[in-house]
Amino acid sequence: KAGVTQTPRYLIKTRGQQVTLSCSPISGHRSVSWYQQTPGQGLQFLFEYFSETQRNKGNFPGRFSGRQFSNSRSEMNVSTLELGDSALYLCASSLYVNTEAFFGQGTRLTVV
Amino acid sequence: GDSVTQMEGPVTLSEEAFLTINCTYTATGYPSLFWYVQYPGEGLQLLLKATKADDKGSNKGFEATYRKETTSFHLEKGSVQVSDSAVYFCAPDTGRRALTFGSGTRLQVQP
Numbered sequence: 001k002a003g004v005t006q007t008p009r010y011l012i013k014t015r016g017q018q019v020t021l022s023c024s025p026i027s028g029h030r031s032v033s034w035y036q037q038t039p040g041q042g043l044q045f046l047f048e049y050f051s052e053t054q055r056n057k058g059n060f061p062g063r064f065s066g067r068q069f070s071n072s073r074s075e076m077n078v079s080t081l082e083l084g085d086s087a088l089y090l091c092a093s094s095l096y097v098n099t100e101a102f103f104g105q106g107t108r109l110t111v112v
Numbered sequence: 113g114d115s116v117t118q119m120e121g122p123v124t125l126s127e128e129a130f131l132t133i134n135c136t137y138t139a140t141g142y143p144s145l146f147w148y149v150q151y152p153g154e155g156l157q158l159l160l161k162a163t164k165a166d167d168k169g170s171n172k173g174f175e176a177t178y179r180k181e182t183t184s185f186h187l188e189k190g191s192v193q194v195s196d197s198a199v200y201f202c203a204p205d206t207g208r209r210a211l212t213f214g215s216g217t218r219l220q221v222q223p
Contacts, residue, residue: 004155033211043201043213090155092211101211103148103155 002027004093004104012110018079021107025072025093032074033101034066037088046089049074050096078109086111114139118202118214125192125221133187133217135176135202143204145169145178145185146211150199159187159200192221 005024013019025032034046045058049068066076072093078085088108092101119134137143144163148156160169165180174189185202202214 006155035213042215045211092156100158100161103157105153105155 004091004102006089006091006104006107008107009105010108010110012112013081014112015081015083017081018077019081019109020075020077021089021091021109023074023076023091023093023104025074025091026102029093029095029102030072031094031096031099032068032072033092033094034074034076035090035092036060037090037106038086043090046076081111083111085109114143114204114206114212116202116204116212116214118200118217121199121216121218123217123219125219127194127221127223128191129221131187131189131192131196131219133200133202133219134184135186135214136182136184137202137204138183139204139206139212141206142180143206145176146203146205147174147176147185147187148201148203148213150201150216152198156201192219194221194223197221 007022031050033048035043037043047066048056052068063079068074088106090106091104094101115138117136146161147159149159150156160171162169162178168177176185176187197220199216199218201216203211205211
């Protein structure tokens, strides 16, 4: 059974640009959550999707957005990138909301 | 809201030493409790879990017991190996929203 796949693994962008990250959950999983991990702030919750609907959202500015498609794949988008957006972005999938979460390897975003 | 307090790292141990990483939480209701591990350059992996009071989760020699009276879920291992070097995260899950993670505790095991 394939795990959670995040693409790309590494990304370098310039301040002011926008970026889209992708997450393919485990087959059959309908819930996808996104987290930002930085050395200073640790793991912070971004948003959670279930059946194409955003169920929960963390405390991030509107520059951070996401969506989920009918096949449960999810994307997150960050517009007008800032240096502080440099982080490891982790995606987790679970069968339903509130069941065990399986994490991808993450996308390492560097903003220069 | 939910919160987690983990002991500060890094924790540096010699191989075969005993490990304890403390975790206490604040959450509404009766959360499930998880320990996740993150190896260098990787995402998080579920290490163990406990879903109700007095349950003991265990995996790969690691154990943690759900203590409702002290709202704690301390991680222990009797004899650590170099391969256990990683960052460990405690996380309660109340079921109302996504996981709330502790700050993580880096474990370094020296040969």
